[in-house]
Amino acid sequence: MERVCLVLGAGAGIGGSVGRRFAADGYYTVLCRRTDQEGLERMVAQIETEGGRAKGHILDATEPDVIENLIVQTERDVGPIDTVVFNLGAQIGNRSVADTSYKAFERCWRIATLSLFRLAHTIAPIMAERGIGNILVTSATAAIRGNAGQHAHAAAVGGRRMLCQSLNAELAPLGIHVAHILVDGAVDAPDTLGKLLGPEAFQKLREERGLEHDGLLLPEKIAETYIHLAQQHRSAWTHELDLRAFSDQAWWNS
Amino acid sequence: MERVCLVLGAGAGIGGSVGRRFAADGYYTVLCRRTDQEGLERMVAQIETEGGRAKGHILDATEPDVIENLIVQTERDVGPIDTVVFNLGAQIGNRSVADTSYKAFERCWRIATLSLFRLAHTIAPIMAERGIGNILVTSATAAIRGNAGQHAHAAAVGGRRMLCQSLNAELAPLGIHVAHILVDGAVDAPDTLGKLLGPEAFQKLREERGLEHDGLLLPEKIAETYIHLAQQHRSAWTHELDLRAFSDQAWWNS
């Protein structure tokens, strides 16, 4: 049977690498991102070159009906969705309370929290019918501790973590595996960290900590844990785990 | 100097009792709730009978500008706000994912999370100017673990908890004490639990566990901890604590 992996937030980082990893394992992979049609096509082409199957969509998941229609169309046109990788972040950099607008606060929540709820609301009945499915949520340490300047981000992803636990409590017995993945550290990802830092600072960071040194989380290595989670036997599921580079301090260390 | 205590969510439960306790200690208390003008007037009258000073407002904190105007007017007409008690909950009872509408999911967040952000956004600069202030947030165990059926509630208050940590990180050094109070158990509160259960089931619970038995959290006893938090010396502030009846299991126990 066709197995589909749907990736929301398929940039050149975790999302794209996870999609490629699932494609290498035989999943038909549907890659979605908000911008960069060209980058998206490059990813699809790379997967096809490697013998996999994929397609891409440029879409804004926060728009009404977009997630809902995507799921319906994918199920109808591509095949049964086995795994959704929810990789939408809401990191907007550090801003004081005063500098965080109501609009920014709400937008973070719409992207990171409400979108996941809409996704689960739409796909849970479909997966429950089949008694199988995975919802893998990329998250950050802001989901377990707030920091100065992280008001909007922490509120959004902290709410999402509790949503994941709530979804897990209802959906796991129906055969749907919800996993919350705490990525604790800088990821070697040009489309997110690269844009946040700017090209020069990002390159400097890569040279200092990444590349030979494995001091940045490598997306293609992260992807190994995503596929492991999707393939865990239902008698031994992981709901939450952390990921960080060996040389990095855990968030709880001082 | 006049010290004002502003209570958002001043029903016959934690909010009202905390307001009354602060009034007994000499704070001018401003009680706000969404409905029940009569109940509100009764509270104000009771405080005045006991020698305290208070006033009340019926308002919907989720409406645009309501929280913002309330703070400005209170500061102008009553006096400097020393303590805000944020007592807005978002418990809507247990609902499956399918039975939780997008509207309900969003409404919980608007009440419990966005309202606190708007409050902090408005009052933090005022309190920071004075180098003193307390923001006491009533919360629930849904802020630290999701349960089946609690999708909207857990997402809202889980996000709020991370917001509180983020606010604390920025505001504590400015002299503003943000405390997150985990009320872990049934409160002897007719306006919240009473309405959720209905009058008969609530009375039955009171007879079985409450009254003589102290098996429900008593709001006037909870209030003692709120005023303790507001009066902790800044060299020894508590950011988070739990409260439960002695005979009740902690949420983490099985």
Add this chain to the structure above:
Amino acid sequence: MERVCLVLGAGAGIGGSVGRRFAADGYYTVLCRRTDQEGLERMVAQIETEGGRAKGHILDATEPDVIENLIVQTERDVGPIDTVVFNLGAQIGNRSVADTSYKAFERCWRIATLSLFRLAHTIAPIMAERGIGNILVTSATAAIRGNAGQHAHAAAVGGRRMLCQSLNAELAPLGIHVAHILVDGAVDAPDTLGKLLGPEAFQKLREERGLEHDGLLLPEKIAETYIHLAQQHRSAWTHELDLRAFSDQAWWNS
């Protein structure tokens, strides 16, 4: 009725200040510490000068039967123990795994963990008989996150925290309030921090952060929260809270 407060670890810091605070509230206070007879006598004299009643014991709580006999004798000779303040720490400074001897690792556990178990084992039946009692445990952030160099300390106090939760689950319904107090930061305490840092570094720290600035936790302010915990009504008990100076970062912040 006579109410006794028994303090284990009554140095010039949290232990001594808490004892003095309880004495000021009318408790007969029994102060115990391992060394410094002179310092102990000074504390007792100070309490008596302030109109309180107290006595002191020099003892090593890790020795066989010492805690057990202390409780029996105090109950017999002084009066019913209402509150025990367990203030024995096991901080030995940072040491690598290689530099932490088996003996040091075991000693930390004997002081911080086993002593509390022995205490609870002895006093719980006595307090349960009366249906009332408090066991207040001073702890540290090493109880909730391990750090490099903290192998022995974190293992000891982390085990103690789980012991406190286990004790609470069994003893709270019997009327015994077990509270775990996370002191997150440097305390202005010559007998502990002072000895760890040495007199010069300690004085420097006091001048930079303490004194006028309230940047160190002041023991006499901490004591206010201990007595609040001991006097919480049983319908609204706190099991765990944190304490830190307003200007200090919470342990979870970076």
Add this chain to the structure above:
Amino acid sequence: MERVCLVLGAGAGIGGSVGRRFAADGYYTVLCRRTDQEGLERMVAQIETEGGRAKGHILDATEPDVIENLIVQTERDVGPIDTVVFNLGAQIGNRSVADTSYKAFERCWRIATLSLFRLAHTIAPIMAERGIGNILVTSATAAIRGNAGQHAHAAAVGGRRMLCQSLNAELAPLGIHVAHILVDGAVDAPDTLGKLLGPEAFQKLREERGLEHDGLLLPEKIAETYIHLAQQHRSAWTHELDLRAFSDQAWWNS
């Protein structure tokens, strides 16, 4: 190069299954357990039948020098230890404070906590020299929340969890991966759960929840996650994860 996997606590459950899984992947596996020479030999024989290499030791890890000598001899006689699976538990069933002897309390700590410290103390310098190694620690929810009757167990494994975090902080940058694995639920393991429940109750549980239903954690499925952890790339290591059967409630749910 020869890669050795050393299992402490290699019963017919997690320990044995993990050993067998590593052997299937080419590791030379050294299985250690306290009793049941015959069972141990059966395991070794099974591994050899499947084309793997293994040997077994009957030993009591709490005895002086036993862990230390085991490591030295294994390194000398078998090869470099790549992965240690620390699978010693300290579950003694539920006992009230009064029914938990000092001896039992100490024994749990010697097995679960001190043994891991001794192991780490001995093997960390060896692994650090090579810049590679895994220490995988099987744990239980008692490591993150105490329950009534779990005084000895929770104190031991709670301390161990903080030890793991402390070890991770020091050892991860040296290339040693310390992982803490929270097994949250009943494992289909005759040597542990089977003995705790007795053969009849265990068989009943297996029929009701296990076998066809995957309602017990299956050790050979758990083993897949252990080997995944051991083979994660150092740029993306997991320090902690949970494992439970899909149909089971997470420990934090009510």
